[in-house]
Amino acid sequence: MRIADDFGLGREHDRVILDLIERRRLDGTSVMIDGGIPPADIERLRLLRNHGAQVGLHLNVTHDFSGKGAHRGIGRLLRACLSGSVPEDIRHEFQRQTETFQTVFGFLPDYYDGHQHCHCLPGLDASAATLPHRTETWIRIPLPATLSGLTLNVRAGGPKVLLIAALAARAARTFRKAGWATNHDFSGFLRLDDPDQVARWLPRLLDAAPADSLMMVHPGSAADPMQCPGHAAESRRIEAVILSA
Numbered sequence: 001m002r003i004a005d006d007f008g009l010g011r012e013h014d015r016v017i018l019d020l021i022e023r024r025r026l027d028g029t030s031v032m033i034d035g036g037i038p039p040a041d042i043e044r045l046r047l048l049r050n051h052g053a054q055v056g057l058h059l060n061v062t063h064d065f066s067g068k069g070a071h072r073g074i075g076r077l078l079r080a081c082l083s084g085s086v087p088e089d090i091r092h093e094f095q096r097q098t099e100t101f102q103t104v105f106g107f108l109p110d111y112y113d114g115h116q117h118c119h120c121l122p123g124l125d126a127s128a129a130t131l132p133h134r135t136e137t138w139i140r141i142p143l144p145a146t147l148s149g150l151t152l153n154v155r156a157g158g159p160k161v162l163l164i165a166a167l168a169a170r171a172a173r174t175f176r177k178a179g180w181a182t183n184h185d186f187s188g189f190l191r192l193d194d195p196d197q198v199a200r201w202l203p204r205l206l207d208a209a210p211a212d213s214l215m216m217v218h219p220g221s222a223a224d225p226m227q228c229p230g231h232a233a234e235s236r237r238i239e240a241v242i243l244s245a
Contacts, residue, residue, distance in 0.1 A: 001027045001028075001054075001183075001213070001214050001215065002025070002026050002027050002215045002217055002243070003026065003027060003028050003029060003030065003054065003056070003113075003214060003215065003216060003217070004017045004020070004021075004026050004028075004029040004030070004217050004218065004219055005029075005030055005058055005113070005115070005216060005217070005218050006030075006032060006058060006115070006218060006220070006228070007029040007030060007031045007032065007035075007037075007045070007058070008031050008032035008033060008034070008035030008036075008037050008058070009032055009035055009063075009220070009224075009226050009227075009228065010035070010220070010221075010224035010225065010226030010227070011038070011041075011224065011226075012220065012221035012223055012224035013219075013220035013221055013224050013226070013236065014037065014041050015041075015221070016219050016220050016221055016236075016240045017029050017219060017220070018041065018044055018045065018048070020219060020240070020243055020244065021045075021048050021053050022048065023244070025243050025244060026053075026217070026219075026243065027053065027054055028049075028053045028054025028055060028056065028110070029045070029053075029054075029055065029056070030055075030056035030057060030058035030109075030111070030112075030113050031045075031055065031056065031057055031058055031101065031105075031109075032058045032060050032063070032065070032115065033057060033058075033060075033097050033100045033101045033104065034060065034065040034068035034069050034097070034100070035065060035226075036065070037104075042104060042105065045105075046105060046106075049110070054110045054111060055105065055109065055110050056109045056110050056111040056112060056113060056140075057097060057098060057101045057109035057111075057112050057113075058113055058114070058115055059093075059094050059097060059112060059113065059114040059115065059118060059119050059128065060093075060097070060114070060115040060118070061077065061090050061093050061094075061115075061118050061124070062074045062077060062115055062116050062118055063115055063228060063229075069093055069096065069097065070087070070089035070090050070092075070093050071090075071093075072087065072090060074116045074118070077090070077118065077121065078121060081121040081122045081123050081124060082122060084122070084123065086121075086123035086124060086127075090124070091123075091124075091127055094119070094124070094127050094128055094131055095127075095130075095131065098131050098132060108132055108133060108134060108137065109133075109137065110136075110137065110138075111137060111138045111139060111140065112128060112131060112133075112137070112138075112139045112140065113139070113140035113142075114128070114140070117142050117164050117167070117168065119139070119140075119171070120141075120142065120164070120167045120168045120170075120171035121167060121171075122167070122170070125170070125171035125174040125175065126174060128171075128175070129174050129175055129177075129178035129180065130178070133180070136181070137180075137181065138180065138181040138182055138183060139175050139180045139181070139182055140182070140183060140186070140214065140216075141168050141171070141172045141175070141182045141183055141186060142164055142165070142168045142186050142189075142216070143165050143168040143169055143172065143186055144165070144185060144186050144187060145184055145185035145186070145213075146185075149185065149186075149187060149208075149213075150165060152187075152204070152205065152208055153187055153188075153189040153205070154189075155201070156189055156190055156191070156197075156201035156202075156204065156205055157189025157190050157191060157201075158189075158191055160189075161189045164189070168186075183213075183214040184212050184213075184214075185209075185210060185212055185213040185214065186213065186214050186216070187205050187208070187209045187213050187214070187215050187216070188205060188214075188215050188216030188217055189205075189216075190202060190205075190218075190235070192218060192230065192231040192232065192235050193230055193231065193232050193235070194232065194235070195232050195234040195235045195238050198232075198235045198238050198239060199238050199242070202217075202238075202239060202242050203242060206242070217239055217243060218231065218235070218236055218239055219236060219239040219240035219243050220233075220236030220237070220239070220240060221233075221236060221237060221240070222234050222236060222237040224236075
């Protein structure tokens with residue numbers, strides 16, 4: 001299953017993602033609900049869900065949407081969470097974003113994941129585990145199921161993958177104890193700041209992914225004025241081209 005992160009980040013990114021879902025090159029996308037998505041694009045995504053696309057909530061406490069919601073830089077947030085002192089304003093963001101998503105779309109998310117995997121940070125995993133969900137709702141675990149899969153993703157994404165995988169393994173216990181369904185396998189780590197590395201490794205990850213693997217991708221437009229710090233604009237364009245093939 002191929003799922004695009006960051007729907008709602010920018011209108012040109014959204015157009016690319018919607019086109020890929022319509023062409024069945026993607027199986028769904030997770031929404032940054034504070035991104036000011038136009039009603040027409042919300043309706044377009046809602047119709048795609050009626051035809052089987054997964055529409056999730058991309059929980060976000062690290063990207064600043066001009067004062068919409070509380071946020072921290074990922075480094076600062078990670079240090080706070082590891083020290084056991086999750087900022088109080090951050091603690092309530094997941095619930096607020098879920099309520100906003102339900103108001104905007106008229107249904108609960110089909111699944112939850114996190115921008116920069118924030119839902120797996122210590123303390124924030126417990127907040128994510130309390131979010132409203134249906135029996136079939138699942139939550140993303142960014143952890144390859146096999147050693148070979150982890151090794152490939154470390155080669156593609158760099159040493160940070162080992163830290164994310166360790167946090168994900170810990171969070172998985174929290175989620176499963178709370179009764180959540182989770183993905184079995186995971187892939188898609190890339191050096192998103194390096195377009196050449198994205199072009200090199202994304203095809204390899206796609207080819208190697210088992211049928212039951214959840215593949216994280218970040219397609220979009222290099223021309224969109226809204227970009228994430230640490231993500232090269234050209235990397236999004238390259239992902240879109242590869243996924244379109």
